[in-house]
Structure formats: C-alpha cells, structure tokens
Amino acid sequence: MLGYALALLIGLSLAILGGGGSILTVPIFVYVMGYPAKQAIAMSLPVVGATSLVGAIGHWRSGNFNVRAALAFGTLAVIGARLGAELARLVPGVIQLSLLGCIMLVAATLMLRPRAGETTGVTVEQRPVQARLVVMTAIGLVGLGVGILTGLVGIGGGFLFVPALVLLGRLPMKAAVGTSLFVIAASTAAASLGYHGQAVVPWGVVIAFSLIAIVGILIGTRVVRHVSARALRRAFAYFLFVMAAFILYQNRAVIAHPSAAPRPSSAGTR
Numbered sequence: 233m234l235g236y237a238l239a240l241l242i243g244l245s246l247a248i249l250g251g252g253g254s255i256l257t258v259p260i261f262v263y264v265m266g267y268p269a270k271q272a273i274a275m276s277l278p279v280v281g282a283t284s285l286v287g288a289i290g291h292w293r294s295g296n297f298n299v300r301a302a303l304a305f306g307t308l309a310v311i312g313a314r315l316g317a318e319l320a321r322l323v324p325g326v327i328q329l330s331l332l333g334c335i336m337l338v339a340a341t342l343m344l345r346p347r348a349g350e351t352t353g354v355t356v357e358q359r360p361v362q363a364r365l366v367v368m369t370a371i372g373l374v375g376l377g378v379g380i381l382t383g384l385v386g387i388g389g390g391f392l393f394v395p396a397l398v399l400l401g402r403l404p405m406k407a408a409v410g411t412s413l414f415v416i417a418a419s420t421a422a423a424s425l426g427y428h429g430q431a432v433v434p435w436g437v438v439i440a441f442s443l444i445a446i447v448g449i450l451i452g453t454r455v456v457r458h459v460s461a462r463a464l465r466r467a468f469a470y471f472l473f474v475m476a477a478f479i480l481y482q483n484r485a486v487i488a489h490p491s492a493a494p495r496p497s498s499a500g501t502r
C-alpha cells in the first residue's frame with residue numbers, strides 16, 4: 233500500500249520537474265514492494281512511459297511543447313534506449329548506478345548556472361540556419377546518449393533531457409518539461425522491448441501503479457502553470473542533488489557490504 237501511495241509522488245515529480253519519477257520508481261519496486269532489481273527495471277519502464285505520455289498530452293494542450301526539439305531528441309533517444317537495454321546485460325549494477333549519480337550531479341550544477349541569452353529569449357527557431365543545425369545536431373547527440381542511459385540504467389532520463397533542452401535549445405523551463413515527457417514516453421517504450429524475456433512483468437501491479445501515477449501527473453500539470461520558471465529550474469536542480477547523493481550513498485553501501493544488495497531470483501519473479 234505504501235508503494236502505491238508513493239506512485240502519486242512519481243506522477244507529481246514527472247509533471248512538475250519533467251523527470252525524477254523514473255528514479256523513484258525502481259527503488260520503490262525494490263525496497264518498498266520487494267521486487268528483484270531486474271524485474272523492477274522492467275516494471276518501471278512501462279509505468280514511467282505511460283505516465284509521461286499522459287503528462288506530455290497535458291503540456292501540449294497548455295502550449296508547453298516544442299515539436300522540433302521533441303523530434304530531434306526523440307528519434308535518437310529511441311535508438312539509444314534500445315541499445316542501452318542490450319548493453320545493460322554486460323555492465324555491473326554498481327557501475328551503472330555510480331555513473332547515473334555522477335551525471336545527475338553535473339546536470340544539477342548546470343541547471344543552477346545562469347543561462348547565456350536567458351534574458352533575450354532567443355529560441356532555436358530564431359537563430360541563423362547554420363547555428364540552428366549545429367544546435368539541433370547537439371540536441372540529437374544528447375538524445376542518443378541519454379537514450380542509451382535510459383536502457384542501461386532503466387530510467388526515463390528527464391533529469392538530463394530538461395537541462396539539455398533548456399541549455400542547448402534555449403526552451404523555457406515549462407516547455408522543456410513538456411517536451412521531455414514526450415521523449416521519455418518514446419524512449420522508455422523502446423527500452424521495454426529490450427527487456428523482453430529478461431524478466432516477468434506482473435501487469436496487474438504495473439497497471440494499478442500507473443493509474444495512480446497518472447492521477448499525480450494530472451494534478452502536477454495543473455500546478456506547474458502557477459510556478460515561476462526560475463523557481464522551477466532551481467527546485468529541479470536541488471532535487472537532482474538529493475537524488476544523486478542518495479544513489480551514490482546506496483552504491484557505497486553495496487560495495488562495502490555486497491550481501492546487502494537485493495538478489496534477483498533466477499526466474500525473474502518475486
């Protein structure tokens with residue numbers, strides 16, 4: 233019951249921050265609901281994907297969505313997510329989570345720095361053609377890299393999509409959140425295909441969990457309209473610091489005491 237209650241928090245974080253929910257989903261499935269790590273990752277992907285899609289639709293209706301950035305990010309993010317899911321078979325979990333924590337720290341630091349051109353409101357579409365191509369290429373490459381991370385670590389990647397959309401695409405924070413949610417939905421769907429056959433997914437639990445998270449994201453989509461972009465960006469950065477500290481601390485504990493790490497069953501079920 234506690235796990236289902238926390239599903240509401242996942243939806244709220246996805247709607248307000250454009251990410252973070254997927255980081256919470258796997259720990260909830262593992263440490264609160266008792267599922268093995270690999271099965272928790274396989275369960276997390278459809279939950280985050282479905283919830284993000286609902287949130288993306290809400291942001292699109294509110295005008296907080298950028299089609300070009302979504303396509304530039306989404307196309308390569310989908311490819312990267314599938315590649316990352318295959319790569320996950322070869323990389324130890326401790327390395328995966330340590331890498332995740334370090335990248336989150338970098339993203340949080342960038343989010344707290346003042347953005348160049350923030351006061352000018354210069355968007356990607358308003359730049360010269362050559363500059364626009366360079367920026368869209370950079371956004372695409374970031375999308376590919378974050379997509380690989382999605383499949384490798386089993387998260388949505390919003391904690392990196394949003395900073396990249398803000399810093400590279402010069403999107404307003406709210407538009408970056410809405411665009412990020414669409415990309416998360418697409419990339420988690422691709423990653424889910426990569427985990428097919430690796431773990432058994434209890435769809436009853438996943439559907440119930442997703443429905444509660446969707447309620448949270450519908451509430452969060454309404455709340456985000458009344459939050460200033462600057463406050464939202466700073467809150468997102470501090471959120472990343474907290475999550476990174478937690479993940480790195482958990483990795484340290486696992487390295488020092490390997491027996492404390494959750495052990496997946498051979499059948500991939502609870």
